[in-house]
Amino acid sequence: MQYNSPYVAPTLTVDAVIFQVTDGVLQVLLLNRQNEPFKGSWALPGGYNAQGETTHAALQRITQQKTSVNIDTDLRYVEQLYTFDTVDRDPRGHAVSVTYMGCGRDISVNDPHAQFFAIDSLPNLAYDHGSIIAYAHDRLIAKLNYTNAVYAFLPKRFTLSQLQNTYEAVFGRELDKRNFRKKFLSLELIHETDETWRDGAHRPAKLYEFNSQKLESLSRSFD
Amino acid sequence: MQYNSPYVAPTLTVDAVIFQVTDGVLQVLLLNRQNEPFKGSWALPGGYNAQGETTHAALQRITQQKTSVNIDTDLRYVEQLYTFDTVDRDPRGHAVSVTYMGCGRDISVNDPHAQFFAIDSLPNLAYDHGSIIAYAHDRLIAKLNYTNAVYAFLPKRFTLSQLQNTYEAVFGRELDKRNFRKKFLSLELIHETDETWRDGAHRPAKLYEFNSQKLESLSRSFD
């Protein structure tokens, strides 16, 4: 491979779509932009990826700096999504963005400019971040359909109702309680514990645990 | 976003996994490397992506130059796969590679160093191209399972046996003829034509056509 003119690489950036489910609502982490371009709009956490740094390492550094979220400890599932590279997506010049999706729970953000938004009431978004979020949501739905990735949204021990709520929040539709329980239990991904959860004036719920906290493909797809 | 040291982007490259099905065998296009590193090994068609060029445009230019394959006219389906960025994957330095998968049929290559290989008898591969091909194959199987993407491997009119052979080549296993036909026809992706195909001393086969040559998701997954 020979080149006559000196090679100049495009700018490389990383962007993260960080999801959590709170009170039965799927949320995305966004940052309010303090500078141009798109000052005042909301954007995914992201930044530059320099030579010698993997995209994963860049993501780690950037989310830590900008949102105090640590992708290795705060997120229980992280996956590369897609690389967006339309030449005109950034008004400052050609930038190629490697995007990631991450899932966690009870994520606390200190920065006053960082905030979680419900997936179905997003504010004005910078760049092409609206389509990146839509892409991530589609992928997330697919992942929950054929893997055990829900574990990333749940505490170690959880009730079947919490589990069902999480699926409903991601899928954006309601599921039948009896069918949900029958099907999910038949997948043999979780087991009962001897603990129960008391929460108000009603029968306490059994707590369950995942057999494995590692990503596994389901024997049959969920949906 | 301010930087104290001047920003240097990693080298950006693109690599293509180009599939076709010939005589019931799934094949991948490879190039024999004439230079170091990995001189003599086989590699995916790929090359540098400079600033101002989209990855798709770079792919177009590179496959045309190196293998005389035109991804817009010779391939009927193209999709971005994944971005590989392990710092040490290229011995010459940190390179980030955006990979694509493409599918076509009857692709002719002029270059004597370019050749199609059966997916299950690949030669010595350069870089991490073995794992890229494996990743592409997995994705291809998934795509054929939940979309009508097979059309990319077939001529405009084709027999049900050709269709079944193509699935078998990609999936790497045999399918039951009666169940295959019943199921595929029930998906309503193809329609009969009034033409038949004569080919040797046996009953001629009806020719079918896809209703649409655009990618569609199946109402129920295939496999």
Place this chain on the structure above:
DNA sequence: GCAAAAGTGTTCCAGATACACCCATGA
């Protein structure tokens, strides 16, 4: 008439869907 691929139906089983009531608790 024979070799070769095309074409065709039925039975069985597993899993999806639809659906309504009793249980255990706190106030």
Place this chain on the structure above:
DNA sequence: TCATGGGTGTATCTGGAACACTTTTGC
């Protein structure tokens, strides 16, 4: 005792899997 969410079973339907013979042609 009542309000609240937890927990449970059955009937029906649809789609997947297994399986073998007849048809049409060229030689």
